[in-house]
Amino acid sequence: MAVGPLHSTLRRHPAADTLVEESGHLVVGKPALVSPIVARGYAVWSAACEEGALPLADDLKAEALAGILPYVYLVDVLSKAGPGPEEIVDFRYRLVGTDVVSHTEADNTGRRLSEIAGQGSQGTLIRLYALASDAAVPAVQRIAFRTRSGSRHWYETIVMPMAMERGGPVARLLGVAEHFCQRA
Numbered sequence: 001m002a003v004g005p006l007h008s009t010l011r012r013h014p015a016a017d018t019l020v021e022e023s024g025h026l027v028v029g030k031p032a033l034v035s036p037i038v039a040r041g042y043a044v045w046s047a048a049c050e051e052g053a054l055p056l057a058d059d060l061k062a063e064a065l066a067g068i069l070p071y072v073y074l075v076d077v078l079s080k081a082g083p084g085p086e087e088i089v090d091f092r093y094r095l096v097g098t099d100v101v102s103h104t105e106a107d108n109t110g111r112r113l114s115e116i117a118g119q120g121s122q123g124t125l126i127r128l129y130a131l132a133s134d135a136a137v138p139a140v141q142r143i144a145f146r147t148r149s150g151s152r153h154w155y156e157t158i159v160m161p162m163a164m165e166r167g168g169p170v171a172r173l174l175g176v177a178e179h180f181c182q183r184a
Helices: 016-021 036-048 098-104 122-135
Strands: 026-028 072-080 087-096 139-146 152-163 170-181
Touching: 036 152, 036 170, 072 122, 087 098, 087 122, 098 170, 122 139, 122 152, 122 170
Parallel strands: none
Antiparallel strands: 026 139, 072 087, 072 170, 139 152, 152 170
């Protein structure tokens, strides 16, 4: 699937006004996606699912994500070890793609979300990550925001759960995000 030029993803979308009005609504399960880049990430994740089981984090290779790597981010699910069901206590960005970094104006690779919860849409993303981790299904969100210069933008992101071992709990999230600008 062609995803267009990678040097500039911030583009106008004809449905921007409608989609931004729906900003903040979470979609869980099989999503209806606007971005062909986000859709390609979902297709790669879906293809890695075997017999309804979550894909293993080690099963997803960079080659499968070729062409969309700048839009990809990986999130470690940090849980409390001990008896009983695992409790998610935080998330850590393992990798943040260059396109995501350029639009968020921060490289949060290696940082825990609890450290940056007050920045931008991180609080909303914590809820999104918790939902995808707890339910062990993909979750999509479209988020509208204003840049420091006052421009109106939005992005579509999907997070998809992965395990470290077959039948194991969600240990990592594969995320793909594309940013758009709103019509003037």
